[in-house]
Amino acid sequence: MMKNTRSGSYAQPQEKTVKLSTVLSxxxxxxxxxxxxxxxxxxxxxxxxxxxLKKGATYALxxxxxxxxxxxxxxxxxxxxxxxxxxxxxxxxxxxxxEQRMNVYQYYDxxxxxxxxxxxxxxxxxxxxxxxxxxxIGLPVLRLKSDYLAIATLGFAEIVRTIFQWDKLGFLTNxxxxxxxxxxxxxxxxxxxxxxxxxxxSTLVPFIIAGVCIALIVLxxxxxxxxxxxxxxxxxxxxxxxxxxxxxxxxxAFCVSSFFAGIGGAMLAMYQNTVQAKAFTSAMTYEILLxxxxxxxxxxxxxxxxxxxxxxxxxxxxxxxxxxxxIGNFEVPLLRNGFRLxxxxxxxxxxxxxxxxxIMGTKExxxxxxxxxxxxxxxxxxxxxxxxxxxxxxxxxxxxxxITLTAAEAAETGAAVAAEAAGEEAASLxxxxxEAKEALKEALAQEAAAAAEAETVExxxx
Amino acid sequence: MLKTVLPYLLTGIAVGGQxxxxxxxxxxxxxxxxxxxxxxxDVFMVAGILMVYIMASGLPLYISIPLxxxxxxxxxxxxxxxxxxxxxxxxxxxxMISAIGVSYTLQNLVLYITGGLxxxxxxxxxxxxxxxxxxxxxxxxxxxxxxxxxxLVVALVLLINKTKIGMAMRAVSKDFETSQLMxxxxxxxxxxxxxxxxxLAGVGSILYFTNYNTVIQTSGAMPGLKAFxxxxxxxxxxxxxxVVGAFIIGICENLIKGLDIILFKAGLTNxxxxxxxxxxxxxxxxxxxxxxxxxxxxxxxxxxxxx
Numbered sequence: 217m218m219k220n221t222r223s224g225s226y227a228q229p230q231e232k233t234v235k236l237s238t239v240l241s242x243x244x245x246x247x248x249x250x251x252x253x254x255x256x257x258x259x260x261x262x263x264x265x266x267x268x269l270k271k272g273a274t275y276a277l278x279x280x281x282x283x284x285x286x287x288x289x290x291x292x293x294x295x296x297x298x299x300x301x302x303x304x305x306x307x308x309x310x311x312x313x314x315e316q317r318m319n320v321y322q323y324y325d326x327x328x329x330x331x332x333x334x335x336x337x338x339x340x341x342x343x344x345x346x347x348x349x350x351x352x353i354g355l356p357v358l359r360l361k362s363d364y365l366a367i368a369t370l371g372f373a374e375i376v377r378t379i380f381q382w383d384k385l386g387f388l389t390n391x392x393x394x395x396x397x398x399x400x401x402x403x404x405x406x407x408x409x410x411x412x413x414x415x416x417x418s419t420l421v422p423f424i425i426a427g428v429c430i431a432l433i434v435l436x437x438x439x440x441x442x443x444x445x446x447x448x449x450x451x452x453x454x455x456x457x458x459x460x461x462x463x464x465x466x467x468x469a470f471c472v473s474s475f476f477a478g479i480g481g482a483m484l485a486m487y488q489n490t491v492q493a494k495a496f497t498s499a500m501t502y503e504i505l506l507x508x509x510x511x512x513x514x515x516x517x518x519x520x521x522x523x524x525x526x527x528x529x530x531x532x533x534x535x536x537x538x539x540x541x542x543i544g545n546f547e548v549p550l551l552r553n554g555f556r557l558x559x560x561x562x563x564x565x566x567x568x569x570x571x572x573x574x575i576m577g578t579k580e581x582x583x584x585x586x587x588x589x590x591x592x593x594x595x596x597x598x599x600x601x602x603x604x605x606x607x608x609x610x611x612x613x614x615x616x617x618x619i620t621l622t623a624a625e626a627a628e629t630g631a632a633v634a635a636e637a638a639g640e641e642a643a644s645l646x647x648x649x650x651e652a653k654e655a656l657k658e659a660l661a662q663e664a665a666a667a668a669e670a671e672t673v674e675x676x677x678x
Numbered sequence: 679m680l681k682t683v684l685p686y687l688l689t690g691i692a693v694g695g696q697x698x699x700x701x702x703x704x705x706x707x708x709x710x711x712x713x714x715x716x717x718x719x720d721v722f723m724v725a726g727i728l729m730v731y732i733m734a735s736g737l738p739l740y741i742s743i744p745l746x747x748x749x750x751x752x753x754x755x756x757x758x759x760x761x762x763x764x765x766x767x768x769x770x771x772x773x774m775i776s777a778i779g780v781s782y783t784l785q786n787l788v789l790y791i792t793g794g795l796x797x798x799x800x801x802x803x804x805x806x807x808x809x810x811x812x813x814x815x816x817x818x819x820x821x822x823x824x825x826x827x828x829x830l831v832v833a834l835v836l837l838i839n840k841t842k843i844g845m846a847m848r849a850v851s852k853d854f855e856t857s858q859l860m861x862x863x864x865x866x867x868x869x870x871x872x873x874x875x876x877x878l879a880g881v882g883s884i885l886y887f888t889n890y891n892t893v894i895q896t897s898g899a900m901p902g903l904k905a906f907x908x909x910x911x912x913x914x915x916x917x918x919x920x921v922v923g924a925f926i927i928g929i930c931e932n933l934i935k936g937l938d939i940i941l942f943k944a945g946l947t948n949x950x951x952x953x954x955x956x957x958x959x960x961x962x963x964x965x966x967x968x969x970x971x972x973x974x975x976x977x978x979x980x981x982x983x984x985x
Contacts, residue, residue, distance in 0.1 A: 292771055356970045362770060363714050367906065368969050371962030374903070378959035383952035498899065499785075502778050509775050554790035561783035568779045569764055572772055 237585035244581065245427075252423055256416040264532050266419045270401055270487050271531065272524035273422040278480035279507045279519040280430050281473045286505070287514035288437060289469040290449030291358070292366045294501050296477050298373030299346040301496035303478025304485035305380055306342040308395035309388065311335065316397040321390055328387040335399050339425070339482050346478025347471045349376070354470045358463065370498055380493040389493070396490040422483055429476050434516055436472060445469050510567050511574050518576030525575075534560060682943045685814050686936040687929065692820040692889065694928025695827035699882030700905035701912070701920040702834065703754075703875025709851040709915035710871055713773050717757055717780035719902015721876050725750040725883035726799065726893040727788055733800035747880045754876025755869055763865065781899075788895040796894050799887040806888055819888045824925075826885070830878065831921050838917070843870055851915060900958065904931075907965040913978025922976060927964065931957045 252269060259265065278296060285291050310333045312320055321327035333341070357368040379385065381392045389395075401422055406415040436442055444465045447455040456462050485491040507526045511518030537556040541548045567574065700722055707715045728749050732742045761780045765773045805819040838844035846867045849857040858864050886901065887893055905920075908927045912919025933940070934957045941947045968975060 286771075292774070353966075357966060360969055360973065363712075363774060364910070364969055364973065366774065367714060367910065368966050370903070371907070371965045374962050375959040378955055382955050498903075499782075499896075502782055505775065505778060506782065513771075552790075553793060554786070557786035558783075558790045561779070561786045565761070565776075565779045565783055568772075568776050569761065572768065 237582040240585045241581040249420070249423060249427070253420050256419050261413070261416060261418070268524070268528045268532055269419050270422050272527040273419075273426040274480055274483040274487055275504065275507060275523035275527055276520040277426040277429050277483065278477055278504050279511065279523045280433055280516050281476035281480060282504050283508050283511075283513065283516065283519045284433055284437070284445075284476075285469055285473040286508060287512075287519075288442065288449060289445040289466065290452075291466060291469065292362050293369040293470070293473075294366045294498065294505070295350075295353070295369030295373045295474075296504050297496040297498060297500040298369075298376040299350060299474040299477035300481030300484060300500070301373070301376055301380060301493055302346045302349055303342040303481030304491045304496070305389060305395065305481075305493070306345040306478070307338050307482035308398045308485050308491050310338040310341060311398040312395065313397065320395065320397055321387070323393065324386045324390060327390065339479055342482040343475040343478040346481070347475040350471045350474030351467065354467050358466045358470060370501070373496070373498060373501065377493050377496055392492070392494065394490045394492050395485070398485070400486045400489050402489075422487070425479070425483060429479055430516065430520065433472070433476060437516070441465065441468060506564050506568075509574055510564065512576035512578060513574065514578040515574070515576040515580060517579070517581040518574055522575055529560060529563075530556070681813065682936070682940055683933070684812060685816065686932045686940070688811070688814065688816055688820050689889075690929035690932035691925065692823040692885070692928070693932060694925035695823035696882045696886040696889075697901065697905045697908050697928050698827050698921040698924035699830065699878045699885070700901060701908040701924045702831070702917055703879050704906045705909040705912070705914055705917060705920040706847075706871050706875050708909065710847065710854075710868060711762065711773070712770065713762065713777065714906065715875075716774070716777040716902075717761075717784060718875065718879060719898040719900075719905070720781045720784040721750060721754055721757070721898070722879040722883045722886075722902060723893065723895065723898025724753060724784055724788060725876075725880040726887045726897065727792065727797065729884060729887070730797045730799060730893060739802065743884065746884070747877050750876045750880035750883075751873045754872040754879075758869060758872040763868075785895045785899075792895065794895065796892040799891050799893055802884070802888055805885075817889065819885055823885045826881070827921070830881065831917065834874070834878075835917060837874075843867070847871060904958075904961050907961050910965060911968050911975055913975030916975070916977040919975055919977035927961055930964070931961060934960050 256266065278300060282293075282296050285293050309327075309329055313332050314330060317330065318326040353369075353372050357365060357372070360368055380389045382389075383391050385391070386393075401418040404417040404421040405413045406417060408414045437445070444455070444460045447458065447460055448462060448465060452462065481496075503526075507523050508519055510526065511520070511522030534556040537551055537559055538553050539551065541551055700718065703718050703721075704715060707713060707718070725746060729742070729746050732745055733739075737745070757780055761776045762773060765776055805817070805822055807818045808815055809818050809821065810816075811821070838847055846857070846862045847870070849860070849862055850864060850867050854864070887897075890897075904927060905924060908924035909920045910923075911927065912921070912923030914920075935954045937953045938947075938950045942950070
């Protein structure tokens with residue numbers, strides 16, 4: 217169990233700085249989207265960049281959904297590939313055009329589903345299917361502790377994989393054959409009458425889908441539910457003692473995470489153009505887990521950044537390691553097929569062993585724009601100090617008034633005891649008033665000094 | 679009827695024995711470190727690959743088998759020192775992630791070395807030979823595995839119960855910190871545990887791959903997971919439990935593989951349900967059921983959480 221006492225980034229919203237940093241973060245995100253849009257219109261659509269961006273967006277959503285469970289709720293679940301599989305299949309089954317069904321389900325007489333839904337409802341249903349399965353499996357397994365839960369969810373993913381390949385369900389899942397011909401990312405490109413693409417949207421759309429989903433997750437994390445999740449992560453027993461219903465909140469986290477994993481699976485299906493249950497192995501879950509770890513367990517921003525880095529490294533930047541490279545006449549040794557993955561896994565091991573915080577630790581994007589805690593504090597100017605002293609002095613004067621009032625009251629009642637008590641009180645208050653007067657003097661002096669300083673500064677500037 | 683069931687039963691017992699040898703590694707490590715060593719299945723696979731390359735280099739059998747076991751032990755030792763020792767005081771999740779990282783690394787390393795191709799496992803004289811038992815043809819390895827497994831397990835139990843290092847292991851698994859205070863060198867005990875686990879996985883790999891003939895970088899994952907399920911089933915931390923669990927899983931799995939034919943021969947059905955697909959899923963369903971019904975497994979001790 218994770219029992220570290222890190223303060224969640226959503227724990228204490230600070231009034232003034234949050235606003236600026238939020239605006240800056242929103243700007244950054246907007247810029248990214250604008251850059252994606254512009255790049256897509258200008259660069260050739262076959263560029264590897266778009267492969268990376270599409271797959272990266274997909275993985276970002278899945279990684280964030282896993283982070284919701286592993287990083288924020290402290291449930292170590294390894295069932296992500298299973299839920300992605302459910303989502304991918306639900307999407308594929310629901311959206312294959314009716315006229316293509318005979319072709320796709322060639323061994324099963326066109327399958328049992330004889331209608332096709334538009335993309336967005338299909339995506340939502342894909343998520344709901346995954347969440348429904350999660351609800352059912354969550355009832356028994358969420359009672360288990362850390363590593364038992366991990367292995368039970370891993371086992372669940374394997375069972376799902378088998379069931380979807382079962383011959384007897386072929387009318388629904390097409391058995392162990394591919395699902396294809398459903399709408400993919402490329403179908404979002406807007407084409408003119410002559411079939412030429414007029415507006416490229418095939419990269420922007422996955423960004424938008426992933427962005428909306430991640431935004432929903434962030435909103436959930438900022439709600440009271442999110443705080444309850446983090447309380448469960450930090451100390452389950454304490455959370456229960458504070459009145460958090462453990463079973464309910466764990467179930468919610470599990471279902472929501474699976475919902476978005478399902479949508480992520482549907483996006484993966486769209487990215488790949490075809491989908492087959494065989495591919496959703498535990499290795500896929502491990503990959504996503506490693507993305508979460510590299511990004512920082514407990515940081516949504518970290519998961520997003522590291523998914524793009526991970527995909528870019530594995531699909532693009534480290535590709536050269538798989539081919540023979542010549543420097544002059546010297547052939548670089550070791551470089552051949554598969555070396556990329558070796559280098560890659562070594563990088564991952566280094567991160568896991570020596571940089572356990574990952575890229576972002578538990579920080580989020582807005583945190584990057586905030587002044588550092590414990591570092592440079594904004595110095596209060598002399599003027600502000602003087603202002604503060606003045607206010608203190610005012611309070612002191614009020615206190616003095618209070619004394620006279622109390623004394624008068626005492627005199628009126630004429631009770632000796634009361635008078636004595638009042639006198640004592642008066643004495644202490646007088647002391648205070650004395651102090652306050654001194655403070656006022658000091659404040660005035662400080663103000664004068666400040667004025668003088670300001671003058672000298674101005675003089676210097678002049 | 680018997681003739682239909684027997685081949686599956688025999689293979690089941692053999693596979694069960696092979697799972698048992700892997701499961702012991704899981705259960706011992708879990709008993710001491712409370713860590714699911716996800717890399718253990720891959721150590722098993724690497725032992726298979728090592729055998730392929732060492733036999734290909736032309737070394738005689740009586741050198742190559744001990745060499746494989748020695749190298750496997752070394753790999754287990756090195757993995758523990760590099761990937762788990764630095765994280766001893768880290769949260770459990772970090773160590774588990776490190777284990778997954780090691781598994782990923784080992785698979786990719788083997789992928790690089792073999793080029794991702796199936797390597798055919800060398801034929802080992804005697805245990806690769808065919809033999810006929812009750813009119814059923816099978817390999818010698820099917821008969822040797824259970825015997826060898828039992829012998830090794832008895833030896834291991836003796837080691838744990840009668841020797842000094844065994845006593846240290848038991849102490850460490852009971853209470854990590856206290857045994858350290860009593861002067862037990864924890865790191866040595868853990869290393870020995872990993873070495874024993876790896877050697878047994880090495881023996882298991884020789885038996886397993888003789889049966890299955892080919893090795894590829896992913897062939898360790900499934901047996902590894904199943905052996906872990908066996909360890910949980912038998913009660914994690916308990917060696918006899920792991921062995922019993924492994925045999926049960928091995929036998930059930932193979933009976934399911936032949937269930938369609940068995941049902942058909944028994945006259946219960948006329949159609950094939952394709953149930954063989956579920957031989958892997960069965961193991962995991964069993965896992966989920968046992969975790970819900972009796973989380974401590976068959977022979978496990980109850981651990982109560984302290985607040």
